[in-house]
Amino acid sequence: GAVVSQHPSRVICKSGTSVKIECRSLDFQATTMFWYRQFPKQSLMLMATSNEGSKATYEQGVEKDKFLINHASLTLSTLTVTSAHPEDSSFYICSAYLGNEQFFGPGTRLTVL
Amino acid sequence: GDSVTQMEGPVTLSEEAFLTINCTYTATGYPSLFWYVQYPGEGLQLLLKATKADDKGSNKGFEATYRKETTSFHLEKGSVQVSDSAVYFCALNAGGTSYGKLTFGQGTILTVHP
Numbered sequence: 662g663a664v665v666s667q668h669p670s671r672v673i674c675k676s677g678t679s680v681k682i683e684c685r686s687l688d689f690q691a692t693t694m695f696w697y698r699q700f701p702k703q704s705l706m707l708m709a710t711s712n713e714g715s716k717a718t719y720e721q722g723v724e725k726d727k728f729l730i731n732h733a734s735l736t737l738s739t740l741t742v743t744s745a746h747p748e749d750s751s752f753y754i755c756s757a758y759l760g761n762e763q764f765f766g767p768g769t770r771l772t773v774l
Numbered sequence: 775g776d777s778v779t780q781m782e783g784p785v786t787l788s789e790e791a792f793l794t795i796n797c798t799y800t801a802t803g804y805p806s807l808f809w810y811v812q813y814p815g816e817g818l819q820l821l822l823k824a825t826k827a828d829d830k831g832s833n834k835g836f837e838a839t840y841r842k843e844t845t846s847f848h849l850e851k852g853s854v855q856v857s858d859s860a861v862y863f864c865a866l867n868a869g870g871t872s873y874g875k876l877t878f879g880q881g882t883i884l885t886v887h888p
Contacts, residue, residue: 665817693874704863704880705818754817758874765810765817 664688665757667766674745675774682740682769684755690735691757696728699752699768711738745773776801776868780879787854787886795849795882797838797864805866807831807840807847808876812861821849821862854886 664687674680684694692713697705709730710718717730727749729741738757742749750773756763781796799805809821809831822831827842836851847864864879 695875702881704878705876707875707877710875756818761874762820763874763876765819767815767817 663757663759663762663764665755665764665766667753667755667769669769670767671770671772673772673774676746677744679741679743680745680771682742682753682755682771684738684740684757684766686736686757686759686764689757689759691759692735693758694732694738695756695758695763696730696738696740697754697756699754705754708740742771745771747773749773776805776866776877778864778866778877778879780862780864780882782880782882784883784885787884789856789886789888790853791886793849793851793854793858793884795862795864795884797847797849797879799845799847799864799866801845801866801868801877803868804842805868807838808865808867809836809838809847809849810863810865810878812863812881814860818863854884856886856888859884859886 666685668683694711696708699705708723711730711732713732719725732738752768754768756765777800779798806825808823810818811821812818822833824831824840830839838847838849861881863881865876
């Protein structure tokens with residue numbers, strides 16, 4: 662139980678385009694999901710907290726107009742990287758919060774050319 | 775602000791060796807502490823946790839004790855296996871208004887050779 666999926670697992674896009682990443686809780690409902698960014702050989706950096714039915718809460722230094730988060734249902738949160746640039750290339754990980762524990766998705770590798 | 779510091783890796787051990795990965799933290803109040811493991815190609819999984827001082831979390835032969843006096847949560851295993859090769863992350867949740875949010879250490883890569 663408590664499985665979280667992400668789609669796509671990897672994506673390559675051209676600079677200036679937008680990319681949407683989906684995070685789904687497959688067997689439970691999650692009112693809160695989190696989005697992280699992981700740089701090579703570095704820790705996970707929390708980008709934002711996504712709450713179903715309300716606006717996401719972004720961490721300091723994260724551009725909310727650049728990284729659009731939508732939590733439209735209790736099982737789906739999406740992260741859209743708008744007008745992507747090479748410096749946005751990274752590994753993006755989501756998690757869903759259930760019963761005092763976070764369950765993590767496998768991550769999405771974004772490469773912007 | 776809250777922070778977690780882990781020993782730098784990578785750590786390379788032979789099978790059946792003893793493992794210690796150090797973790798210290800800085801936080802206000804009384805955080806909950808976690809160890810997560812990330813196997814190659816997979817998402818992070820909770821390995822163990824401790825929610826108050828002197829608690830010992832344990833799972834799959836791994837242990838860590840919440841030491842408030844030294845603000846530490848070191849991960850130990852008496853005899854590692856090749857299948858333990860992974861990246862290990864120490865993390866804390868400060869609670870209160872940061873309900874649910876995790877602050878991670880930088881991760882430690884562990885490689886176990888037969």
